[in-house]
Amino acid sequence: MSDPTILLPSPSSDLVAGLVRLEQAIDRARPLRGKHRATLPREVATLSEMLTYERDSLPPDYMSRPAHLSAYLRWFLPWNIYRQGRLLAGLPLDLPAEPRLLDVGAGPLTFACALWLARPELRDRPLQILAVDRSEAALKAGRQVLTELAGGKLPWRIELQGRAAGGRMGPPCDLLVAANLLNELGGERASRRRRGPDQQGDERLLEAWQKQLAPDGRILLVERGVRTAAARLVRLRAAALEHDWQVVAPCPHGEACPLPGKRSGSWCHFACDTAGMPAWVERIGRSAQLPTERVSLSFLLLGRGETAAADPDVVRVVSDNFALDGGGRGRYGCTADGLVVLTGRGPVVSGELVRVKRPDRTTRDPRSGAMLLPLPVGGGGRRRR
Structure with a gap:
């Protein structure tokens, strides 16, 4: 693991090489015909517009639609693998010898791909991942992509559940992951319509997730580094601290967040350059007229127990x-x-x-x-x- 004082260390050679191979892995999992490849930049730009500015009108099953899934795999998947990969390289996951993970809203197994590329020391572990997403097509495409990245034989056990998250989703897990999920939840959409937070909804969400965890299990939440996502994470953080959780990262304390992401002022997020991003992704960005210079994210890693006394320095x-x-x-x-x-x-x-x-x-x-x-x-x- 990288220097633990750095949240987003420089991309490793494994991550960079894997992102180069990702293009071929996606083409094998989800081939594009010539006419569809020609319209890919337009599909990417359209989906980006919908995800950024028109999310409330986006159908919940958008990744089950072939054009949207193809655009997502070739643009959003590499960027999300990149930002999550840089984060995972320096994050103290503290997984046991035989870890069990639950990925809620897994999409095309973005987190699993990032984990494979960023933490090579885990590749020989008997790791089990239960991936849950309403789009079975995205899950299956992601498993094919991950298998290609692993050289055709994946040692991890991956179970797919094509359904909406909720209820008991599997045996107790050591790490529950929810990445780029909060904006997809019905409660968050309702909160935006009310223009106000839903504290009870945050508490119910944490309670539901806690039921999925082993006694020492942790929760990792990763979102884009935008104000609305950061504000939701701040609210979840506050609810977690009130119910005997501790913030393992990124916070150096358990006091109120000084960057709550309200309508004015800054918000808690972390940004880095895009060194090592492959040329094929940058070509799509230029054609779709989308930026490729910086990435950012907001995240929370939660564990059970009281937060240690903060060091004021x-x-x-x-x-x-x-x-x-x-x-x-x-x-x-x-x-x-x-x-x-x-x-x-x-x-x-x-x-x-x-x-x-x-x-x-x-x-x-x-x-x-x-x-x-x-x-x-x-x-x-x-x-x-």
Whole structure:
């Protein structure tokens, strides 16, 4: 595993090589005829528009429709594997010797593909994954893609359930994964129509997920790094902390979130460049006129038990650097005392965990009101989880 102070480490050679092979794996699992390949950029652009701006009108079974599934596999699948792969490389999953995973809203097995490419030490484990999604076509295509990435023989046991999530979905699991799922849930759509949060719905969701877990099981939630998704994760985090869960990552504390994702101000998300993204994905992006320069995500890793006492000098970097009103550069950081602004040009990146030394005299950023803290000189002060 990579340096645990970095949330989104540089892509490994396994991840980069796997994304190159992904094009052929998808073509074998879901071949495209010439005329359909010619219209692929248009289908990708249309689906991107629907997922970004018209989600409430998107049919729940959209990935069961051939054109949408083909576009999803060739555009959204590689990007989601990339962002999840970079996250998984540095995340403390703490899986047992014979892990059992439940992937809710698995789609084309995005998480399983990312796990295979990002954590090669797990490939020889007798890992079992129960993948649940309302689109059986997406699940089957994903299993074919994953088998191709594994060289034609997949040592993991993959069980597919083509249905909506709910009720008992299998034996107790060690890790429940829900990636890019929250916007698909009926409760979230209703919440958007009400223009308000659904606290009881969040609690019911956590209760339902808890019933799927082994005693030491964990929950991993991964969403796009957009305001609405981050705000939902913040609400789920608050509900989890009230019901004896602890936030394993990314939060360095168990206090109220200083970046709740309300209508104004920043929100909790982490961004990185797209180094190592293969040329075939970038070609589709250019043809569909979609950006390929940056990726971002928001996530929560939850475990059972009380959150450990926070170290007040530990800061999670939650932004790229930006210009300060009084001159110089700064980055937002999250601490147990709330939002801070890290000043200076230290070599830190979004998502990094750093240790700072608090000055004797407190000064504040006039724009945000956050405390100003100098970054360690020379990039020192990194702290292991």
